[in-house]
Amino acid sequence: MGAVAVPVIAGLGTAHPPSAEQDELWAGFFSGYFSGAPRALAQRIFANSGVRRRQAVVSPLLEDVSQWPTERRMRRYQVEALPLGREAVARALADAGLAADRVGLFVVCSCTGYATPGLDILLARDLGMAVDTQRMFVGHMGCYAALPGLGAASDFVTARGRPAVLLCAELTSLHLQPAGSRMDTQQIVSHALFSDAAVAAVLVPGGPGYALREVASVTDTSTADHMTWDVTDTGFRMGLSSKVPQVLSVHVRGLVEDLLTRHGTKMSEVDGWAVHPGGPRILNVVEQELALPPDGLTASRATLAEHGNCSSPTVLLILDRLRGAPRPPDRIVMLAFGPGLTLYAALLDRRA
Incomplete structure (x- = not known):
């Protein structure tokens, strides 16, 4: 084979x-x-x-x-x-x-x-x-x-x-x-x-682009009521607890470290971060827990400012912004969060 x-x-x-x-x-x-x-x-x-x-x-x-x-x-x-x-x-x-x-x-x-x-x-x-x-x-x-x-x-x-x-x-x-x-x-x-x-x-x-090395997740089912999306007679209604950032702070570093460790990569070797901007507090918590540099979430904050939170497309909008930079990142971690309460991560490597 x-x-x-x-x-x-x-x-x-x-x-x-x-x-x-x-x-x-x-x-x-x-x-x-x-x-x-x-x-x-x-x-x-x-x-x-x-x-x-x-x-x-x-x-x-x-x-x-x-x-x-x-x-x-x-x-x-x-x-x-x-x-x-x-x-x-x-x-x-x-x-x-x-x-x-x-x-x-x-x-x-x-x-x-x-x-x-x-x-x-x-x-x-x-x-x-x-x-x-x-x-x-x-x-x-x-x-x-x-x-x-x-x-x-x-x-x-x-x-x-x-x-x-x-x-x-x-x-x-x-x-x-x-x-x-x-x-x-x-x-x-x-x-x-x-x-x-x-x-x-x-x-x-194969070929040039960003190789997708792995997609990983963790779900804290004890906080399932923190984020909901209910079908009602007048559209879908969002439930969004103020405790979501606190739950993310418990899990996000372990998720990212485990993902990187499986691929022999250190946090310092990641030069691109595509983090879903659920809101300013979400980004602040991720930045703090991962000890990111001051400009680590610039693309995520710029996407939030220009496009808001678009739900599932948002993390791909950030990836598109990163790959279009004058110096595209060589290694990107994507992070997104949602009902469950669920955290997802992906590791990408750039290929010429």
């Missing part, structure tokens, strides 16, 4: 709906959306979110979906997600120099909308993927879904020696909740942070 090919991220493609400034969103909609005592708290949270601008397929400045039933939101999801996903995958394939009909596995991650036939089938059709292209849909894993998605794609590439494509597409703007008595601090935080995006990655057996 020949040597097993290392799965390599050979192309990335991003797609964003129109942007709005955070201050504009506050003045034009959310200052009136939050009433009574929560308004002052909300204004502080919006101002300190680390977000300067966000993207949305349904901007509240133009269209208030907060009273829409879930069925209407799901119909809109299909309308908006298809062109956004198509743009991201087409750009990733072009970046990798790969024809759509050579894709062996197409993985789609999304927790903000559901339909059957889904994005995996409709996009495979629209992009001209082969009839024997295998598909996998990953739903309701939330902000960390890109990493198990990469893991599934890389396993396929290793086992079959064929290319795979991962698409993460999230339309969080469809889930603006009705204002009123249930508008607690957790809802304010989610409405201040979340944004829409689609990002695709192409993985191939």
Whole structure:
């Protein structure tokens, strides 16, 4: 038998709906959306979110979906997600120099909308993927879904020696909740942070790009209620405990050290960090626990500022920013967090 090919991220493609400034969103909609005592708290949270601008397929400045039933939101999801996903995958394939009909596995991650036939089938059709292209849909894993998605794609590439494509597409703007008595601090935080995006990655057996060495995870099920995403009659409702950073502080260093040790790598040898910006406190905790240099999370903070928290695509947006730097990192650790409470990590090495 020949040597097993290392799965390599050979192309990335991003797609964003129109942007709005955070201050504009506050003045034009959310200052009136939050009433009574929560308004002052909300204004502080919006101002300190680390977000300067966000993207949305349904901007509240133009269209208030907060009273829409879930069925209407799901119909809109299909309308908006298809062109956004198509743009991201087409750009990733072009970046990798790969024809759509050579894709062996197409993985789609999304927790903000559901339909059957889904994005995996409709996009495979629209992009001209082969009839024997295998598909996998990953739903309701939330902000960390890109990493198990990469893991599934890389396993396929290793086992079959064929290319795979991962698409993460999230339309969080469809889930603006009705204002009123249930508008607690957790809802304010989610409405201040979340944004829409689609990002695709192409993985191939060998060649130049970022080799995916391993995907690892740890889940603290004792804190399962700290982060939730519930389907309600008026869209999906986020639950986001203020204790999440504390849980991450317990687990993140051990997860990263164990991953690096298995590959004979030291923390100091990692020159690129793609850390999911669940919010400023999340980044501060990771920076402190890993003893990162002052500029270690610059790409993560810049992505939060320019795009907000886009759920599963966000960590791929950060990876795209890192690889496009004047001096791209040689070794990258990706970290993302979500319901469970789950932490995921991946180790990448750059190949010329």
